[in-house]
Each structure stands twice: as C-alpha cells, then as structure tokens.
Amino acid sequence: MIGKYLAERLSWITFFIVLHLFIVFVAYLDSAIPVKPVMYMAFLSLIMFCIFLFFRYKKETHFYKQLEEREDNLDLSNLAEADSPFERIIESSIINQTQLLKQAAEKGQMTLEQEKDELLTWIHEVKTPLTAMHLMIDRLDDGMLKSHLTYEWLRIHLLLDQQLHQRRMPFIENDLYMEKISLETIIFDEIKTLQSWCIQKGIGFDIQLDVTEVLSDAKWLAFIMRQLLTN
Numbered sequence: 001m002i003g004k005y006l007a008e009r010l011s012w013i014t015f016f017i018v019l020h021l022f023i024v025f026v027a028y029l030d031s032a033i034p035v036k037p038v039m040y041m042a043f044l045s046l047i048m049f050c051i052f053l054f055f056r057y058k059k060e061t062h063f064y065k066q067l068e069e070r071e072d073n074l075d076l077s078n079l080a081e082a083d084s085p086f087e088r089i090i091e092s093s094i095i096n097q098t099q100l101l102k103q104a105a106e107k108g109q110m111t112l113e114q115e116k117d118e119l120l121t122w123i124h125e126v127k128t129p130l131t132a133m134h135l136m137i138d139r140l141d142d143g144m145l146k147s148h149l150t151y152e153w154l155r156i157h158l159l160l161d162q163q164l165h166q167r168r169m170p171f172i173e174n175d176l177y178m179e180k181i182s183l184e185t186i187i188f189d190e191i192k193t194l195q196s197w198c199i200q201k202g203i204g205f206d207i208q209l210d211v212t213e214v215l216s217d218a219k220w221l222a223f224i225m226r227q228l229l230t231n
Helices: 002-008 010-029 035-060 062-069 085-138 143-174 183-193 195-201 218-230
Strands: 179-182 213-216
Touching: 002 010, 002 035, 010 035, 035 062, 062 085, 085 143, 143 195, 143 218, 179 183, 179 218, 183 195, 183 218, 195 218, 213 218
Parallel strands: none
Antiparallel strands: 179 213
C-alpha cells in the first residue's frame, strides 16, 4: 500500500523536491544569500515533510486499506467509514451501486421464480393428458403400433421429466427427503418404465448388486437412474 500511496502523491513529492532545489539553486547563484543556512532550512523542511507524509499515509490509506481487504459482496456492513470529502464520494458511489445491484438481483430472482413456477405448472398440466394418452395406448390391440406409440410417448415423458428436475435443481436442498431406499426396487421400477425404450434400443441388463439399500431421496435417485439408463 505504501508504494501505491507514494505513486499517488508522486506529483506533490516531486513538486516539493524541485521547489527546494530551486531555492538552493537561487541561493547558490545569488551571492547575497548564504547557501549553508538555505541548505540547512531545506534539510529541516525535508525532514518535516517526511514526518508529515508518514502521518498522512496512516490517515489517508486507512479507508482504502479496508476497501482493498473487503470481500466482494453486496454486504455494506463491512464498508469502512469515510473521513475525507473524496472518500465520501467513493463511499456514496459504492452504496448507490450496491443498492442498484441488490434491486436488480431481487428483480431477477423474482422473475426467475415466476418463470420456474409457470414452467412447473405447465409441465404438470401437460402430464395430465399424457397420462390419459398412456392409458389409451395400453388399450390398443395392435402390438406393433402400441410399442411404437409407447416409445414416442416415453420420449415426451422423459423430456418433461428432465425439464422438471432441471428447474428444481437450484432449489434441491428444499426438495430432499433422505431415507433408506431399496436400490433393487428403484432400479427394477425404472427398467420396467423404460421397457419400450430398451426394446427399441436393443438394450438388456444384467443386475448384480453388492449393496441393496442406500440413504438417498427416492425421486431424485430415480431421476438419476433414468438419466443413466437413457444415456
């Protein structure tokens, strides 16, 4: 920080040194002015200036040190208190920008929540006719047609299911219920659901489980299983 401070005050320091060199130079040229007393005064002035610079460094960099060490967030409680007029300008600018960012973030969060709720509602509404369609497909007598329609129905169902879980992903901590689950039951249920998919793709399974129970959330574990099976 001291290097930055000296760089910031370089023009003042340069002016002070040049001014005193000029005074000594004038005393050297003018025989009526004794050089040694002038150099002595310049030396004392330089010492006093260094002491002044040291105390001003302590005072003027306090605000900026805290600003540099401050975490990059929207919390204004750890913002250093401004002392000088220029520091107050910076403090006011930071507060105003932070408030604008908070308002924009809140607005964006509200919009995101609204879009998520609307999409989840739409997905649930679409699932109702899909369920009815599945029941109608089950009543078909033509085995080939039934297999093809079930496969296409399942593709739509899986896409909707994927979107549903993706929208819930940012808020997964509020949507978890941890319990002991039979891994075999989950796997076989998902294979049964994806039976037409597996037949179309020519996929078979050989299940060998070393662990029969896991601690997890049933619906999220089932979703992960579906993603693994379909990919």
